[in-house]
Amino acid sequence: MTSFNHSNGLKRQKKLSSVVGSEEDILMDNKPKRKRISPDQFCLLSELFQQTDTPSHELRERLAKKLEMTNREVQVWFQNRRAKVNRARLQEQEHVKKVKFNYWSSSSSSSSSSCSSSPSLLPHDLVFHPDVTPIDILATAAAYVQQWDEQERKKQVVQPTITTTTTKRKSWRPWL
Amino acid sequence: MTSFNHSNGLKRQKKLSSVVGSEEDILMDNKPKRKRISPDQFCLLSELFQQTDTPSHELRERLAKKLEMTNREVQVWFQNRRAKVNRARLQEQEHVKKVKFNYWSSSSSSSSSSCSSSPSLLPHDLVFHPDVTPIDILATAAAYVQQWDEQERKKQVVQPTITTTTTKRKSWRPWL
DNA sequence: TTTTAATGTAATATT
DNA sequence: AATATTACATTAAT
Structure with missing residues (x-):
């Protein structure tokens, strides 16, 4: 079981081996691995995201410099972030639609237990839902x-x- | 320490109910059990995989309908499959590389036993390998x-x- | 332990 | 820029 660690701060470094080329020198493939943003980077990015979905080129540039990322990386991050929230928004809409469509018929006949024992003003087959x-x-x-x-x-x-x-x-x- | 989750996991729900889709499962917390594909499904999937490891949307759609899976599930299956064969391919490459690198030095000095007793034309420390x-x-x-x-x-x-x-x-x- | 269904995300391509 | 999709890493069930 791999205990996950997100401490990807360390770049992989070529281990200094003996003078003669060893097996590892040839076999070690230095493929750049996948880059993951650090928590700090995430913090700043999402903080800015709250203010604006679509930062200008200049703003991106400044942010990139501050975070030691390329402009492109920042841009991609925002793109994916927008996509994510849009996806969530859509799914939420779907869910709300379902709830709204069903809220009349949701019988709630079983007064199961302990839920809002105060005498409700709503008809017994009209359950409260914050989305309705x-x-x-x-x-x-x-x-x-x-x-x-x-x-x-x-x-x-x-x-x-x-x-x-x-x-x-x-x-x-x-x-x- | 701010436990920052890159991929927090631990949210295993949302079962995307299939064609049977009764609407009762809106508020119901479904069983987070993992779905396993059936042998038949596997058959068709891998058969198609041999032809193309990246089926188009349409093809996926048809396959999904035929197999009673969601498009997404089919897509995920192909993704995991591609990852699997790539992994295998890489490992094979690694192995070949190692063999090629080591074939001179693989001493084989010990004429241990029973292996190819015919008088080899190769030097005794140059072992034959199909990859070399x-x-x-x-x-x-x-x-x-x-x-x-x-x-x-x-x-x-x-x-x-x-x-x-x-x-x-x-x-x-x-x-x- | 190994395999694999499923999720999250960085990156690419299309429109 | 929105959208779809890919590779990659990882999680969790088997």
Whole structure:
């Protein structure tokens, strides 16, 4: 089991061997290995990232000099960082969408234990979730009322026509 | 010490549920068990791998559908596979290099037993190895002659100058 | 212990 | 610059 150490501060150095070329001299392949940024570098980079996704060339230059990295490396770091946060953002969106789509039907019937024992004002099948905003609740309620009206209207006027036409209705805030 | 995580690991979830995808697993903490590919899947994957180790997106997509895997899973499989064969290839190279470097000095003085009792045409300290080609033999011989000449020249003309200048000489075929 | 599915990231290429 | 994808290092399950 390799105990991970991130102390990559040490560059590999050619070990000074005997005068005659030894086996290692030939066999040791000095491939540059993969470069990993140091914690300090990470710190400064992400600190700056909070201020701006896309630092200017000049800013990159200064940062690179300070961190002893090339401009290109800094640029790549920012590119990958942007990609990462975008990816996370997208996935979060996906997740939120799922939650928002399901929050009505999430039964939560099992009052399992110990969770918010205070008398909730919410209906028992409407669970609280920080991603579900009041506007979402209202939107869903509106959609429900709309659908209910539709059903009522259908009941009142007997339709001789085929009812297979599903009442497709453009819904407000189709969950983004 | 700020435990800075380059790759913290320890977050083994997110199972990317496959086609069966019931939506209940939104809040459910799924089993972080590792998925193993089936023999059938392995068969098809490695069969395709022989044709191309870097399948296109489309090809991956079709394969994924056929195997009931996600595109990502197929991609990861190919990545790991490539890494594996590269690793093997490198190690083989290393081994060959070592053999080539050592084939002169591999003494084999001890006529231990039972190995190729036929009267060999090779000098007794030059063992045959399929990786050592004639050109390698000739190269080493040439290098040896060169070095011998060098030594002879030194012996003939007595050098009053400091001899610390190691006679570094560019060698032909420095073993790849 | 070895093999391998999976993750994280530096780097490259395409558009 | 966004996006996709690769190699490489590493983690963790088998």
